Amino acid sequence: MAAPQSGDGTVGKALEVLDQVAAFGRPVRFSELLTGSKYPKATLYRFVQTLTSQGMLSFDPERQTYAPGIRLVRLAHAAWQQSSLAPVARPFIEALSSQVGETVHLAQLDHGQVLYVDKRNAVEPIEMYSQAGKVGPAYCTGVGKAMLAYLDEPALSRVLAQQSFHAFTPNTLNTEQKLRTELGEIRQRGFAYDREEHEPGIICVAVPILTESGRVLGALSVTTSTSRKTLDALEAHVPAAQQAADNIAREAQSWRFPDQTSKPEKIGMA
Amino acid sequence: MAAPQSGDGTVGKALEVLDQVAAFGRPVRFSELLTGSKYPKATLYRFVQTLTSQGMLSFDPERQTYAPGIRLVRLAHAAWQQSSLAPVARPFIEALSSQVGETVHLAQLDHGQVLYVDKRNAVEPIEMYSQAGKVGPAYCTGVGKAMLAYLDEPALSRVLAQQSFHAFTPNTLNTEQKLRTELGEIRQRGFAYDREEHEPGIICVAVPILTESGRVLGALSVTTSTSRKTLDALEAHVPAAQQAADNIAREAQSWRFPDQTSKPEKIGMA
DNA sequence: AACCGAGTTCCGAATAATGGAACTCAATAC
DNA sequence: GTATTGAGTTCCATTATTCGGAACTCGGTT
Numbered sequence: 001m002a003a004p005q006s007g008d009g010t011v012g013k014a015l016e017v018l019d020q021v022a023a024f025g026r027p028v029r030f031s032e033l034l035t036g037s038k039y040p041k042a043t044l045y046r047f048v049q050t051l052t053s054q055g056m057l058s059f060d061p062e063r064q065t066y067a068p069g070i071r072l073v074r075l076a077h078a079a080w081q082q083s084s085l086a087p088v089a090r091p092f093i094e095a096l097s098s099q100v101g102e103t104v105h106l107a108q109l110d111h112g113q114v115l116y117v118d119k120r121n122a123v124e125p126i127e128m129y130s131q132a133g134k135v136g137p138a139y140c141t142g143v144g145k146a147m148l149a150y151l152d153e154p155a156l157s158r159v160l161a162q163q164s165f166h167a168f169t170p171n172t173l174n175t176e177q178k179l180r181t182e183l184g185e186i187r188q189r190g191f192a193y194d195r196e197e198h199e200p201g202i203i204c205v206a207v208p209i210l211t212e213s214g215r216v217l218g219a220l221s222v223t224t225s226t227s228r229k230t231l232d233a234l235e236a237h238v239p240a241a242q243q244a245a246d247n248i249a250r251e252a253q254s255w256r257f258p259d260q261t262s263k264p265e266k267i268g269m270a
Numbered sequence: 271m272a273a274p275q276s277g278d279g280t281v282g283k284a285l286e287v288l289d290q291v292a293a294f295g296r297p298v299r300f301s302e303l304l305t306g307s308k309y310p311k312a313t314l315y316r317f318v319q320t321l322t323s324q325g326m327l328s329f330d331p332e333r334q335t336y337a338p339g340i341r342l343v344r345l346a347h348a349a350w351q352q353s354s355l356a357p358v359a360r361p362f363i364e365a366l367s368s369q370v371g372e373t374v375h376l377a378q379l380d381h382g383q384v385l386y387v388d389k390r391n392a393v394e395p396i397e398m399y400s401q402a403g404k405v406g407p408a409y410c411t412g413v414g415k416a417m418l419a420y421l422d423e424p425a426l427s428r429v430l431a432q433q434s435f436h437a438f439t440p441n442t443l444n445t446e447q448k449l450r451t452e453l454g455e456i457r458q459r460g461f462a463y464d465r466e467e468h469e470p471g472i473i474c475v476a477v478p479i480l481t482e483s484g485r486v487l488g489a490l491s492v493t494t495s496t497s498r499k500t501l502d503a504l505e506a507h508v509p510a511a512q513q514a515a516d517n518i519a520r521e522a523q524s525w526r527f528p529d530q531t532s533k534p535e536k537i538g539m540a
Numbered sequence: 541a542a543c544c545g546a547g548t549t550c551c552g553a554a555t556a557a558t559g560g561a562a563c564t565c566a567a568t569a570c
Numbered sequence: 571g572t573a574t575t576g577a578g579t580t581c582c583a584t585t586a587t588t589c590g591g592a593a594c595t596c597g598g599t600t
Contacts, residue, residue: 008319008320008323008324009280009320009587009588010279010280010281010556010557010587010588011280011281011284011317011320011321011324012320012323012324013557014281015324015326018345019345022344022345022348022349025348025351025352026352027352027353029577030577030578031576031577031578034577039558039559040558040559040560041559041560041577041578041579042558042559042560042561042579042580042581043557043558043559045578045579045580046557046558047281049278049579050278050279050281050282051281053278053282054278054281054282054285055380055381056285058349058353061485062481062483062485064577064578067348067349067352067353068345068346068348068349068352068353069349069353070349070353070354070378070380070385070387071380071381072342072345072346072348072349073346073349073350073354073380073385073387073402073403074292074380074381074385074403074405075288075289075292075338075342075346076338076342076343076345076346076347076349076403077346077402077403077404078292078295078337078338078342078403079292079328079337079338079339079340079342079343079346080343080403081295082295082296082297082337082338083297083328083337083338083339083340084340084343108340110325110340110341110343110344111325111341115340115343115344117340117343132343132347133343133344133346133347133348133350134347135344211332213332215331215332279556279557280556280557280587280588299546300546300547301545301546301547304546309589309590310589310590310591311547311548311590311591312548312549312550312589312590312591312592313588313589313590315547315548315549316588316589316590334546334547541600542599542600543598543599543600544597544598544599544600545596545597545598545599546595546596546597546598547594547595547596547597548593548594548595548596549592549593549594549595550590550591550592550593550594551589551590551591551592552589552590553588553589553590554587554588554589554590555586555587555588555589556585556586556587556588556589557584557585557586557587557588558582558583558584558585558586558587559582559584559585560581560582561580561581561582562579562580562581563578563579563580563581564577564578564579564580565576565577565578565579566575566576566577566578567574567575567576567577568573568574568575568576569572569573569574569575570571570572570573570574
């Protein structure tokens, strides 16, 4: 009992294979997948066949390689629109970015990792998937820590178990203990710093986006480099960021289901 | 081979459910899914549970609704980068767009539909997933017809069987017969027109992107509105579009497997 | 208190997944 | 010209999962 780590049933296994292909970051041969797969040849083969016939993988017959399929792009369009904060948050992020003159990131938690769902760069024109969909570590980024700080204990320990605690820089909080202490401070302070904990020279302040009931929806950060600003100077933008986060949370809640009798189920205080 | 509509095994069924959720275009309750699902309650329930626990669906506990999950966004990032033409094609598309001063679309075929994987708008700044991931009909768009014209017969008839042939406008080719005739003309001519067949007032010329062996990779179109240009005037841009398509095809072939050589990937997110 | 319907759990029967082994078919070696 | 190798593919009896009808739980309504 208690499945080791992978998920539920056949579907979970198939998706695991899909992740493996995606993790390669390039088209991959069957044999490459096989070495490094927990499944025997025939089984892996069936999974790959199924996924390909479903369009979740694409097969290049000329090079005999597999890659994540375009069906995913179509599905992700729906996911991004509905399940991510991005469509709701975009106007606020743009306003915030131009107000503070720095890059703003919008992120959510996925599988214990930080997933960037939108980005507004102050200087250069916006790019595409190149950032939306990108992932980063949760334990050493501003947005990651801001979200972790507001998880409840069962969820938090689940996520912490998935962190690598690799020390990217001398400032990285590389143990669960150090991180937990920091998370407490973040809760008290209301926002998180990134003091060059992930990349040297990159600093940010980040605030969580929370529902009224305190559930973590995501986080946003104002990012810059040490060559442009100090952390103290960045901190001046925290109120604006918190304002934006509040607006996004409110929009996200009142939105969804324009139909029906929207019940004014207000709890808490005004 | 030739599975009627549903797919292979348990995984296929689960993905079918995923599609159903995505098709709603908004967060959806379990009971809504149930009416309109071919599966009995208990079975559907298990699928939804599995998909949710896998992050392919997200569940909003406050509203008791399901939506496509953010794990899809992460997977799609990989798909877009590897499996789509977009990363390779982008510079050529930008060049083409600014050269001709019109909107350029890049599309691929997915499940018999046109899937737009990139877009370069000549006038306003670029948006995001809002277009990448969007789908359209194959039988009445320029890019769709350009791709269909170069499919081999088995693939073509498979795709044609999936078309609705709904008449969006008076100009829509709304039978397989009419379409097949048109496809022949496209093959002879080398490019496709859209004569307001999908949206009134919208016209385009489209060229296929083909491998040396003639396999269809995708298509690109130069689009405008009847208020700006006539079809004849648009036709002047066909050579430039064909040039771009050739360049993209060549790049796409020689690319793949930069092999070994470590990745000098630029990062920068905090 | 009885009812209702959405959501959830149960469990024996039915079905689909499993994986060792054998096969195909190139490319390379002898 | 034949043997060898290994990636990719198929087979099939065994085994583990999925299936789904029915029963249950739990708010809210009559």
